[in-house]
Amino acid sequence: MATPTGHTLPPAFADAISPTLRQLNEQDLINRIWAKEYRVWKPEPREIADRLGWLTLHEQMPERVDELRSLVSMANELRIQHVVLLGMGGSSLGPEVLRTSFGRQKGAPRLWVLDSTVPGWVKQVSHAIVPARTLFLVASKSGGTIEVLSLFAHFWDLVSNAKGNHGGRQFVAITDPGTGLERMALEYGFGQVIINPPDIGGRYSVLSLFGLVPAALMGVDVERLLTRAGGMAQRCRKAESAANPGAYLGAAMGALAKAGRDKTTIMASPSIATFGLWAEQLLAESTGKEGTGLIPVAQEPLVAPRLYGSDRLFLYLRLRGDKNTELDRQEQALRKASHPVLRFDLNDRYDLAAEFFRWEFATAVAGHVLGIQPFDQPNVQESKDNTNRVLAQFESAGRLPKQSRSSPAQAAQELTARAEPGMYVAILAYTTPSRSLESAIRRLRAALVSCHGAATTFGYGPRYLHSTGQLHKGGPNSGIFLELIDRMTPDLPIPGKRFSFGTLARAQAAGDLESLRAHQRIAVSVEFGRDPAATVSALLAALTSPRSHSQRRPAKRPGAKSRR
Numbered sequence: 001m002a003t004p005t006g007h008t009l010p011p012a013f014a015d016a017i018s019p020t021l022r023q024l025n026e027q028d029l030i031n032r033i034w035a036k037e038y039r040v041w042k043p044e045p046r047e048i049a050d051r052l053g054w055l056t057l058h059e060q061m062p063e064r065v066d067e068l069r070s071l072v073s074m075a076n077e078l079r080i081q082h083v084v085l086l087g088m089g090g091s092s093l094g095p096e097v098l099r100t101s102f103g104r105q106k107g108a109p110r111l112w113v114l115d116s117t118v119p120g121w122v123k124q125v126s127h128a129i130v131p132a133r134t135l136f137l138v139a140s141k142s143g144g145t146i147e148v149l150s151l152f153a154h155f156w157d158l159v160s161n162a163k164g165n166h167g168g169r170q171f172v173a174i175t176d177p178g179t180g181l182e183r184m185a186l187e188y189g190f191g192q193v194i195i196n197p198p199d200i201g202g203r204y205s206v207l208s209l210f211g212l213v214p215a216a217l218m219g220v221d222v223e224r225l226l227t228r229a230g231g232m233a234q235r236c237r238k239a240e241s242a243a244n245p246g247a248y249l250g251a252a253m254g255a256l257a258k259a260g261r262d263k264t265t266i267m268a269s270p271s272i273a274t275f276g277l278w279a280e281q282l283l284a285e286s287t288g289k290e291g292t293g294l295i296p297v298a299q300e301p302l303v304a305p306r307l308y309g310s311d312r313l314f315l316y317l318r319l320r321g322d323k324n325t326e327l328d329r330q331e332q333a334l335r336k337a338s339h340p341v342l343r344f345d346l347n348d349r350y351d352l353a354a355e356f357f358r359w360e361f362a363t364a365v366a367g368h369v370l371g372i373q374p375f376d377q378p379n380v381q382e383s384k385d386n387t388n389r390v391l392a393q394f395e396s397a398g399r400l401p402k403q404s405r406s407s408p409a410q411a412a413q414e415l416t417a418r419a420e421p422g423m424y425v426a427i428l429a430y431t432t433p434s435r436s437l438e439s440a441i442r443r444l445r446a447a448l449v450s451c452h453g454a455a456t457t458f459g460y461g462p463r464y465l466h467s468t469g470q471l472h473k474g475g476p477n478s479g480i481f482l483e484l485i486d487r488m489t490p491d492l493p494i495p496g497k498r499f500s501f502g503t504l505a506r507a508q509a510a511g512d513l514e515s516l517r518a519h520q521r522i523a524v525s526v527e528f529g530r531d532p533a534a535t536v537s538a539l540l541a542a543l544t545s546p547r548s549h550s551q552r553r554p555a556k557r558p559g560a561k562s563r564r
């Protein structure tokens, strides 16, 4: 069980959040959340009253365990070796945390999570699996997400052409009742159609069937996960906010963000490092609206505490027995340098479920503190609409509209001129993941933090559109956006569509760039060369060259008040 010890802030910051904690108590906020009172957030119930089902999943989900067992039996019967989850945002990031944290379980199939339209990435997964021995989870709450339907079309073809395939039985849908996906699954004869309770938004759904189905298939004990979540939920019922682990975290995040510490920096033990991917969507999409919000910073390289500005709150998830030496040292150094730090101790990986609940509850509380409603995503649709417009242009003109691109040197110049303490640089890469790219990105991030005092985030496109994309457009105007776009060659057709995966990915990048600019965000777009890591290294070299420093505007010292 995750323990509360060490979970309070250093005294100066504890004083700063105590008025917020007091207010929560005076308003009886915790009981009101549990009573599902929408007025905690807004005067209207729309997209709030029907989004609070996550509070009691640990009580409802045990009833569905038999369904999960029968699914596992079906997979055994079909001699399934691989499970590929096709989903975006709330339908994929929780499973990705479980996949990477638990690793492959003995005797269970290997889980893949595919949440990209980049042809290279789709091909990588297609080549790694044995199509006739693979179960596909088509996961979408709304049942209409373009990436998911395009991926389904691709894998349906792949399976249909594979010797010894089991056709529709190799596909399982996870969706809300009455969606197009449910209808499609019946039409195509899917092996199972799993209907999730509809009163849960995607980013709060990891402890629902969206998370539990892939967990069960990969051999994780779902009852154990639910017990841990239930334990935390119980503790989050405490009406006294300082004693309530979720409310305390929510009050800290909300109150400190209001005081300028809106870069919620997540540090996690190496084995659970992807927790940040899930938390990014939860925090960013829930709170990044109406010009405010928490800016989650995950998997950022560590730098010396004196190089961080006064815009940070550090949250450290520490898994017992993991390789924590460096992070422990950093935690101590941060405390010594008077940065606010909170630590959460996990005794084993199953405690992730307790943390999922804690962070969901905390986000609901932080939303209240920030004065926004944490269950909608008003700006996500804009990029989708722009993408559709770009695709329509492609269909009529036979090519994508021309977009201005910057060279790595020009992009470096822009970053040099604009990145400063209080801001964040969002690196958005529409490409296939690789170790070399990720290490080049880490070096770039480290330079931006150390030399410019800016916070940094990194996301793969189009994944980030369903995660931090809301914050980029709806949150504070303190972001600088660096889009990096693959050549998308060789490309891959989408069966039944007049555009390919590569065109779709490019249209998504173009659509988002348009939305960012419409919101007066600083956004530059760079095309990757043949070797994406080399492009990032060129950008970094230009950024750190002495010439680039001379072009820099006089820097504010790290720690100067953040721009809000």
Ligand SMILES: O=P(O)(O)OC[C@H]1O[C@H](O)[C@H](O)[C@@H](O)[C@@H]1O
Residues within 6 Å of the ligand: 088, 089, 090, 091, 139, 140, 141, 142, 143, 144, 145, 148, 202, 203, 285, 377, 380, 465, 466, 467
């Ligand atoms: O599960 P789906 O309905 O396919 O939605 C996937 C994702 O789509 C949108 O972009 C939303 O902003 C996300 O909150 C959601 O998780």
